[in-house]
Amino acid sequence: MAKVFLPYQLKKSTNNKDFIEVKGSTLNEVIINLEKMFPGTKEHLVQEGRIKPGLAAICGFSATRKGLLQELEEDTEVHFLPSIAGG
Amino acid sequence: MTISFSSKKNYKVIGNNPIRHDGYDKVTGRAIYGADVKLPGLIWGEVLRSPYAHAKIKSINISKAENFDGVFSVITSKDIPINSNGNHIEDLQKRMPNMNLKRDVDNILAREKVLYKGHPVAAIAAKDRNTAKEACKLIEVEYEVLEPVKNVDEAIKKNAPIILEDLEGDHLGKIVTNTNIAKHFRHAFGDIDKAFNNCDLVIEKEFNLQMVHQGYIEPHNATAHWDENDHLSLWSSTQGQFAVRDLTAGFLDLPISKVTTYPVEIGGGFGGKTKVYLPPLAAILSKKSGFRPVKMIMDRVSVFQGSGPAPGGKVIVKIGVTNDRKIQASKVDLKFEAGAFPGSSIAAGSVCSLACYYIPNIQVDAYDVLVNKPKTAAYRAPGSPQVSFGVESVIDEICEKMTWDKIDFRLVNASKEGSRRTDGVLFNKIGFIETLEAAKKSDHWNSKINKRDKNKIYGRGISCGYWHNGGGRSTVDLILQDDGDIALNEGSVDIGGTRTSISMQVAETLGIPVENIHPSIPDTDTIGFTQTTGGSRTTYATGYAGWESAKKLIEEMKKRVSILWEKPEKEIIFQDGEFFSNDSNKKINISELASKINLTGGPVTSTASVNLATAGNGFSTGICDIEIDPKTGKTDVVRYTAIQDVGKAIYPAYVEGQIRGGVVQGIGWALNEEYYIKDDGSMANTSFLDYRMPTALDMPNIEVELVEVHNPLHPFGVRGVGEVCIVPPLGAVANAIKAATGKRIYNTPMNPRKILEVLNYG
Numbered sequence: 142m143a144k145v146f147l148p149y150q151l152k153k154s155t156n157n158k159d160f161i162e163v164k165g166s167t168l169n170e171v172i173i174n175l176e177k178m179f180p181g182t183k184e185h186l187v188q189e190g191r192i193k194p195g196l197a198a199i200c201g202f203s204a205t206r207k208g209l210l211q212e213l214e215e216d217t218e219v220h221f222l223p224s225i226a227g228g
Numbered sequence: 229m230t231i232s233f234s235s236k237k238n239y240k241v242i243g244n245n246p247i248r249h250d251g252y253d254k255v256t257g258r259a260i261y262g263a264d265v266k267l268p269g270l271i272w273g274e275v276l277r278s279p280y281a282h283a284k285i286k287s288i289n290i291s292k293a294e295n296f297d298g299v300f301s302v303i304t305s306k307d308i309p310i311n312s313n314g315n316h317i318e319d320l321q322k323r324m325p326n327m328n329l330k331r332d333v334d335n336i337l338a339r340e341k342v343l344y345k346g347h348p349v350a351a352i353a354a355k356d357r358n359t360a361k362e363a364c365k366l367i368e369v370e371y372e373v374l375e376p377v378k379n380v381d382e383a384i385k386k387n388a389p390i391i392l393e394d395l396e397g398d399h400l401g402k403i404v405t406n407t408n409i410a411k412h413f414r415h416a417f418g419d420i421d422k423a424f425n426n427c428d429l430v431i432e433k434e435f436n437l438q439m440v441h442q443g444y445i446e447p448h449n450a451t452a453h454w455d456e457n458d459h460l461s462l463w464s465s466t467q468g469q470f471a472v473r474d475l476t477a478g479f480l481d482l483p484i485s486k487v488t489t490y491p492v493e494i495g496g497g498f499g500g501k502t503k504v505y506l507p508p509l510a511a512i513l514s515k516k517s518g519f520r521p522v523k524m525i526m527d528r529v530s531v532f533q534g535s536g537p538a539p540g541g542k543v544i545v546k547i548g549v550t551n552d553r554k555i556q557a558s559k560v561d562l563k564f565e566a567g568a569f570p571g572s573s574i575a576a577g578s579v580c581s582l583a584c585y586y587i588p589n590i591q592v593d594a595y596d597v598l599v600n601k602p603k604t605a606a607y608r609a610p611g612s613p614q615v616s617f618g619v620e621s622v623i624d625e626i627c628e629k630m631t632w633d634k635i636d637f638r639l640v641n642a643s644k645e646g647s648r649r650t651d652g653v654l655f656n657k658i659g660f661i662e663t664l665e666a667a668k669k670s671d672h673w674n675s676k677i678n679k680r681d682k683n684k685i686y687g688r689g690i691s692c693g694y695w696h697n698g699g700g701r702s703t704v705d706l707i708l709q710d711d712g713d714i715a716l717n718e719g720s721v722d723i724g725g726t727r728t729s730i731s732m733q734v735a736e737t738l739g740i741p742v743e744n745i746h747p748s749i750p751d752t753d754t755i756g757f758t759q760t761t762g763g764s765r766t767t768y769a770t771g772y773a774g775w776e777s778a779k780k781l782i783e784e785m786k787k788r789v790s791i792l793w794e795k796p797e798k799e800i801i802f803q804d805g806e807f808f809s810n811d812s813n814k815k816i817n818i819s820e821l822a823s824k825i826n827l828t829g830g831p832v833t834s835t836a837s838v839n840l841a842t843a844g845n846g847f848s849t850g851i852c853d854i855e856i857d858p859k860t861g862k863t864d865v866v867r868y869t870a871i872q873d874v875g876k877a878i879y880p881a882y883v884e885g886q887i888r889g890g891v892v893q894g895i896g897w898a899l900n901e902e903y904y905i906k907d908d909g910s911m912a913n914t915s916f917l918d919y920r921m922p923t924a925l926d927m928p929n930i931e932v933e934l935v936e937v938h939n940p941l942h943p944f945g946v947r948g949v950g951e952v953c954i955v956p957p958l959g960a961v962a963n964a965i966k967a968a969t970g971k972r973i974y975n976t977p978m979n980p981r982k983i984l985e986v987l988n989y990g
Contacts (some may be wrong), residue, residue: 149399185401202655223413223575
């Protein structure tokens, strides 16, 4: 089970929980299962088969470089956050 | 999911301070900067800029300018291909998902409206610079002047003038039109209201900050040559030659294979040279001027008015604590000035805001707000100094009210491995506590302030800061030369000495002296894609690519030794620059092997490209002593100590230099620097005479203490170092002023006028 932390605006549809546990061994599977649990969430996270522009998926400590193909170990935390750049 | 590296102590190259590879060229003036680029038949370009902060363009008449003697071409926004075509934009937009090319192009030449004073309206190419400047005066632009939006308060008030009529603001996921707020998002966890109710002390304060500029000495410049074969060559002062290539190709609707960018030296960037302003204009002028090469250089006024400063804005900080010295809850509301187009550093600012402390209940609201000022750009740890100023001031106030030791309080609440960042992400191994412990033991913290003048007043402040540092994509190629030296090609622009810091990591891996490595930064056709030098990523990510490339080179050399000795590869061992047979009967070093390499199959080369998902979080603590003249309000920093977790200092002198530079910029931001905006929305202080940056005469010798907490994500334990150092000075100076005067200042800059106000009127 992955622990999924959703953007604030999606928390309402998940009963305002800080995180939800979702089955899946890849990011794609987690998002598919998330959509089954909370219909309508996927469109906020995925666009044209990729993580939505402007959004970063943090898996564990790191932003994924494999996109939806990112493998997830048991109990990995997944955060969907605005992407950030530096100077 | 990530490789973890253990700490190694006995380095031969790393940790030393060799002569830098580009040193001779820089000190003798041989190094080629953008302004030095000369091409046969070169002509000059100049930009006509808006005199108004907000106005509709009713008409532009270029005929007089076109007919002026010596003028080759005049362009307006209609001449930018992306405004009429868009054949390649989808491909480019996919490569740069966080950019909005169609929006960004309006920043390089205005279309229907000008949105800040200095917004480019037209550009001219002429036989020389003066002719181009004179011809600009002949362009007739009819404006309808509109009310300017000068700050976030004006931008969000009811019935505010709307800057971008077609903007669709994203307000917590809801699309909103007719707004100047481009984005509002929130990080939240825990039960914030309940937590505040259970606190013994809650303090909430509002902080206002003015826009500031990075203040790089070298102005923006570009030389472009669009040749008869429809190939574009570009030279420009930039932190990322690939970004210049990609963005220019996007604006000009060219495939990137038609654009080659040649890196030149850079005279300062600090984040401000991550944007593209002149290269597309020079390119179009080149094509329209009969394929002549065109050079453009901004003057200082244009740099202030027309390039990207750091956002000002408003930060509201509320922190609640219980009597056991624990922070239980915090709420931060940050509204940053994006400038005239969306995209301020709210994402980073929000993450950095509370990252130093583990707080179980938080809510951070971030707003990207349009104002009629230049579109903001990155500036060293973008967004972090602004929020840190507020948070660290409130923490100081809490400690004073509760009579708690300021370091001990921070230690109780300090973030550590396993605690959560502001956005909820868990921290890996970090060294914040180590910087606080070093501060507590430091000579500075344990010495009394040197009150050298009885007519002055003195105070000491402490403050902390966070920056996440960057990873990303980098490429390094290595070539074993016949004499055993190594040619190193890297894709990163060298803005802070990274030629040498990357060479040192390669030299350490190969077991040879760094003097035997010869680094170069080739053009965009000659090296694999490498992201912009920024985000404190280069020594970390490009260094990682260098390490990988060196490992590959060693494997290839092993194959050659195997051929030479007629022994299986598995029986060959590499150690400290030498290859041994496992029976120890044979030995050959890299130099000896190089002389025989052609017999074994020709040259030995290697290449490595990496895409690193994360870096190593950076923390810094600053201690600051100030001296105030109560008659004039003039404030001098008389002692400053910067303590920073750097992971591993590859080249300690460079690391210390980066930290000192960041501290000086932070002190300038705290005390004097600001875009002073007049009622008509224009900047009043567009020169270094009036925009008061600190000089060497203003600064004490800044003491630097390097804390080395190994970063397990990097083979040598490197963390980024160039940015977090700018974060603590704002809070440290503010807290020192409070200690000296008994009054707190909530707005930057904390200049003599504000000091006198609090001294005289409270």
